[in-house]
Amino acid sequence: MDDAEAIDLLRQGDRRGPQVLMERYQMSVYNLSLRMLGNTADAEDATQEVFFKAFQRLEQFRTGEPFGAWLQGIARHQAIDMIRRRRTIPLAAAEPSRSLDVEAAAIASLDRAQVQAALRQLDGREQALLVLRYWEDQPIELIARTLRISEGAAKVALLRARRALKERLEARKGTGRAL
Amino acid sequence: MRCEDARPLLLKGQHAEAEAHLESCEICFGWLEAHDPIVAVLQAARPTLSPVPASVASTVLARWQPHRVSLGMGIAAAIALSVLGLGLSALSILAAPALAASFLASVSDLAAIVQAVAAGLLAVPRALLFDQPLGLAAFTAATVAACALWARLYQQSQLPRRTVS
Ligand SMILES: [Zn+2]
Numbered sequence: 001m002d003d004a005e006a007i008d009l010l011r012q013g014d015r016r017g018p019q020v021l022m023e024r025y026q027m028s029v030y031n032l033s034l035r036m037l038g039n040t041a042d043a044e045d046a047t048q049e050v051f052f053k054a055f056q057r058l059e060q061f062r063t064g065e066p067f068g069a070w071l072q073g074i075a076r077h078q079a080i081d082m083i084r085r086r087r088t089i090p091l092a093a094a095e096p097s098r099s100l101d102v103e104a105a106a107i108a109s110l111d112r113a114q115v116q117a118a119l120r121q122l123d124g125r126e127q128a129l130l131v132l133r134y135w136e137d138q139p140i141e142l143i144a145r146t147l148r149i150s151e152g153a154a155k156v157a158l159l160r161a162r163r164a165l166k167e168r169l170e171a172r173k174g175t176g177r178a179l
Numbered sequence: 180m181r182c183e184d185a186r187p188l189l190l191k192g193q194h195a196e197a198e199a200h201l202e203s204c205e206i207c208f209g210w211l212e213a214h215d216p217i218v219a220v221l222q223a224a225r226p227t228l229s230p231v232p233a234s235v236a237s238t239v240l241a242r243w244q245p246h247r248v249s250l251g252m253g254i255a256a257a258i259a260l261s262v263l264g265l266g267l268s269a270l271s272i273l274a275a276p277a278l279a280a281s282f283l284a285s286v287s288d289l290a291a292i293v294q295a296v297a298a299g300l301l302a303v304p305r306a307l308l309f310d311q312p313l314g315l316a317a318f319t320a321a322t323v324a325a326c327a328l329w330a331r332l333y334q335q336s337q338l339p340r341r342t343v344s
Contacts, residue, residue, distance in 0.1 A: 013245025022236045030231040044235050051239045115224035134221040140208070152202030159189060159201065162217045169220075 003067045029075045035131045036079035038120045050075045076146045083124035118168040126161035182207050
């Protein structure tokens, strides 16, 4: 059954429609939510909300548009809304900047878990920017639209978010060790 | 500010003028991403895909209710109810003609009273609405607005509620 057939069934109130669409797209929606929100409980809530909204607002879906891309759009906005409702974690005072090459070498030696943990210490908006750009490979204009800011503002915000992450990673390497 | 002046400033730290340049410079944006070690570090730390808990789909599907009541089903139900009502009336008249006649007589008396009261009650709104086209138009608009509000409330009542797990 292709997407168009599943959507037709959904519109007719046939349970097989939403079943097929969930089986097909829950993985991508859940993982996008998980990456943006950083914990499984929120990702589960977000995924449920995304599918509820999609099924309730099916009249907004334009036939011929890829259903997966439409869902991902709802998922991005859902995650951003949830991030906005959260209290943000304030950034600790930044470490003084060191030479770029030395920083690069030190940061490159960090493992994946350390980088992910440092990312989760950033505020929600910075996390969203970095996840959408470097984990979800989204173009800057789409990120700007999702965050409801201009493209120029998104470019600067992304630069600042990278800088904030770098400071977090340096802090994780320990202040006592030479970087 | 020129690109080659902005880039080292942007790599070092916040600099208002350099950031203003970046806002409108696609080339510097790309250059910064290519030269920032954090980009590669982040991309290497991209989480692998996690399996979706089964409860997600089961919760959505359990709460999902088909929106549309089929029009055909509605009409069929209305016809069935009408036929049932007519059938019951006919049966009662055939089974007990005397009882039915006295019942119908009392109903017609009651109907006459109700009609008189209703006519009195309706006289005022009738005078207000039907004799004044503007009043009637305003009343119609208010009715349509009320219907739209009810439709909106119904739509909202269909939105998902957060599940407690
Ligand atoms: Zn430039």
